[in-house]
Amino acid sequence: MKQLMGLIYLLGLLLSIHLLGFTSQNPYTAAEALRVANKQFQNQLISLEEAIDHYYHTAELFNDSKATIDDLRAAHLQARLTFKGAEFLLEYNDRQSVKKYLNGPPLPSVEPKVPEIRVIEAVGLQVLDELVFGNTPKEERAKILDLVQQLKHEYAEVKKYQYSQPLQHRFIFESARLELNRIFTLGLTGFDTPGSVNAIYEAQVSFKAIANAIRAYLPLIEEKDKALAKQVDQLFNTGTHYLDKHIDFETFNRLEFLKLVINPLFAQLLHAQKALEIEIENTLETRPMAINLMAENLFSEDLLDVQYFSNVGDTPNFKKRADLGKLLFFDPILSSTNTRSCSSCHHPDKAFTDGMDRSIAIDGESKIKRNAPSLINAVYAEHYFYDLREPQLERQIKHVVRDSKEFNTDFLEIIEKLQHSETYRKLFAEAYPEYPQYQLSKWSVSNALACYIIELRSFDSPVDQYIRNEIEEIPLSVERGFNLFMGKASCGTCHFAPTFSGTVPPYYLENETEVLGVPATTDTLNLSLDTDQGRYTSGKPEDEAPFYRHSFKTVSVRNTALTAPYMHNGVYNSLEEVLDFYNKGGGAGMGIEVPYQTLPDTPLDLSESEISDLISFMEALTDTTGMTSVPRKLPDFEGKPEWNNRTVGGDY
């Protein structure tokens, strides 16, 4: 019957084309390609509904002890795999409903925009993955059933909303390219298969799904560029074969797959989109987006749009502002005592850290609360500070200005002082000509400093160069380390590529914080949790949820060779110690009681040589080129000669 209907449909279609007087030689139009891709998606949505129904029935039986755990696991895996076939467009169309209801991380969250703390417990396939493949599925059977039922209800909504939603050509290409990113950064790292570790099989399915969708466009690409069409086709073949052949999670060579399949396809699909003259999202948006879909490589500097993150606007005066910001960064005039500057705790030669566990406070005796973080690539974040308390880079400085342990002053004082310098007045006038009223103001000082920080960007380490095929070789230990980082050692499930920080791919709109259970000291006989409550004490009402206690921003591991000591309290002096901490399962794994630890407390079972490979990899992420210079001289203050002998960078 279905076939008959299809035939009738086709007849009708031909008839309508005929009647409409279309005389095209090639009946296979772009519209037809989209229709094929759309139909595939609709079929995937139907299959997913069936898979979830089956999962629900199995969970019911399991709850009544009428199905085995193997039955349940099979149904779960089937539902997940079917989800993976539709994931690229489901996510593209409505990423929030996927995250909230279908496949979000298995962590509680706080309901946004309500004037109360309301904890939303995680639901969806990832939570189920942990439970169904956990140690006690039988005891959790009622909860499993409840979660599958919620999944079923919510999926019905999602399907209802998305089934007939009109797609566009760019949706297909853009969602496919985002899915390539997702497969590499989240799928293959095991991010969303915490229990089943079924990552490679899932990658097979999502990869084939995008291959099928794009193949609907192959005849059209071929018309424009035969070689390109052939390359795209071959890359999909290569990728499919690769994923079919290398099915072991631990030995899967992620670096090879990235260079062989993911990056070339990421580029060629963009070329195909351009060859077909299909519009690209970034060119349609009136504002910058975090991810730049015009980028050709997951490790190219332009993958993330700094305009989006910087929040300072696109201005022809940027360079002047950044240069002025650099002077301010090294000028101790910003502190109450005229003795310390930003660079006091952020040394350019240490990737803008200071080698201290925690920096000495302005009183010269006490220490400030947390370890000085690197400022390189700091801009690529949704929120700043270890506790995420500040959403804008430009406003980060105000916390330092006011803290009694840091600059211990306020902007009224700073502006007053800066006004005594003709050079500064001139530099501010030149950099901020369009705002006479705010030329030398709290805003302009903050903005100039932010512009300097924005310039501190690094995507040119040996690892980046090798991934972009700019150098031919990297040491084998680095390659092994990369694969461990992105695989067995699970580092990449929190330190996401390509920033290797908590900025979450593939949209890069959010920052993650993690509860690791970092101890107060290295004293293994008297282990105790560091008392710093982290995000819980950010001062933001919405962070007052118990699971944000001791939760800290996931910082980048780029340039980590230069940034010892490590962790928010600087407790570890070497990367070996850090990796030993993770290898043991963090604080909880070491026997400390850590409520809500987000790091699995099970040991990673990394050998000494594996740890050494991981360190080789991280050391190969070093790049501070062009970022280490220091101003030779600071501006003079006429009429305040006593200020003119202050040292560049301050006395501390």
Added chain:
Amino acid sequence: MKKVLLSIYFLSMVVLAVNAQTIFSEEIQIPEGYVTETVLMPPSPLSMQVIFVGGVDLVQTTPTYGYEAGIAYAKEWHDFIGFTPDETEESLGWVSVNHETIYQDNRIGDGGGMTAFRIERDPITGLINVMDQELEDGRKGKFFNVDFVNTVGETGMNCGGIVSVVDGRIWSAEEWFRSSNASIYDGRFDAPVQNAGDFPKSPGGSENQGVRDTADFTISTDIPGFDGLTIPKYENFNYMVEIDPRQAKAIRKQYNWGRQGFEGGTVSLDNKTIYLGVDATPAFWCKFEADTPGDFTQGTTYVYKHDAPEKWVAVDNTDPEKMLNFKAEAVAVGATMYNRVEWVTIDPNTGIVYWTETGRDSPGSRWADEEAEGAVHDPYHLQRAIDKGWDTPSSDDYRDYYGRIWAYNPETNENYVVLEGGPDWDEEESPAEVDYFSKHLSNPDGLSHIIIDGQTFLIIQEDLNGSSYGRVPAGVGNRTCEMFLLDLSIENPTLNDLIRISAVPAGAEVTGAVATPDGVSILVNSQHPSSANPFPFNHSLTYAIHGFDQITLTNLSEPEIMNEDEFTIYPNPTTRVVYLSEVKDVAIYNAAGQRLAVLRNTNEIDVSNFPAGAYYIQTEDGTTKKLIVE
């Protein structure tokens, strides 16, 4: 058989029509005679002027916490805007801006706050000028923090408020409901914790959160039953608080209206009744009726109960116990529950009260307990839940993604829905592709009104609390909160009747909109600045949109499509939209023939971001029109 074939044939026609999905060339040649028509988009009558930048502009402060009067950086997170007309006509009037914060500040005072200033209109340029003032307390300057600390005690999270349409009296609402002293100090649930650094030098600083003074508070007020009462400090939060915008100081907390997480309210035309909205689930619809018009210290407080004979149930407002625990009283009398009530406004032409219910994805568990204790659902929610296949809105599966706009008619005492947000549909299946919705109203929050051509329009401001289910459409990267006008003379309005005002900073959350009495401007706050907007739009700020006096009913409305046979475009300079005579895929090219944008399945092109110049609009079937944007 023939019949089947024919209908399938028509079906495929439809599919073709919807799914045209032409690919438009990145570059086109524009030979002589290629363009069938040139259409002019005159300059927008609307223009923007920035007036007050939070965190950067300085306010004059009173002696506070032992600090002398002086200056401080204004607080941020601008939300509500109060406008108090100047009856003397020496100026336009006084503006008061809410700060939805709980900062610590030695000079402004801890918690939330307000900034007040006086404005006049430049007779030549028409621009707004912030005037120099000297207040009775000796403060001189342009911007003044409203003194709460030395008058009625600190406030917290000043979000919405009330502007009296009668005389411009202003109340500020304290939204963030607090339940212990620990929860106001440093904003914590538990005991005070160690801070990142002590901040002794904080004139104007605004980093640490919370209210440091948690000593018991003794009320001094002219409201019967409350004067001299000593309460734990946290119970002095969450009121409607009247302020004097002229002298930049608070007058009283309305203890007699109950202690709730208020968001909005409005004063009836006879100056007798105050209607109140509460941002919570459940939210109860409340009113206060003054014994004497204009004196809101004495009267009766009521909560709405749709199934009671008189619809309103009085709660004894001389009993502090009942006022401090208002919600419990409302539940006890079985009041009617709503889902996050936001702003309230009144149509001065009819006296009908309008209010927003912003919605909440999963309200079920939030009002299930109260339902069990006797509170009731509004029949609208009940029916809506049933239509969606659930027994009750208290079901965990009940969803309310988009919210809606309600009206309350004081004549009939009825609440009814004016405009459902959405797209909201009850069918099991997705709508057909051809019918797929393109218009959305999501999470309406800010609400006020403006008179245009003698006709009342609602000013509706979105505050998205999510992006799912079309609140941010597929293929759109950045979320946008929009501001709409709705003509209240339209009977049974639909989403298509919303008129989007594009003269707002892209991507910022807009709130607080209030019209100036001369009908020329709307003052608006940009509360949550959007990323990548240049200064000052990366700060919370108050700005004006001028030119509403140039607007008429006709130039706001969509064009009547005259010639259905021929593709035509209709520019509307006010809304900055070019309307198309039919739904199409179109590409927009610049004067050099380079493609700028492609829009699909649309009959509207928003050109608000287009610099002045010549453009070409090409449709999927190759028709090209020239558009001159001035």
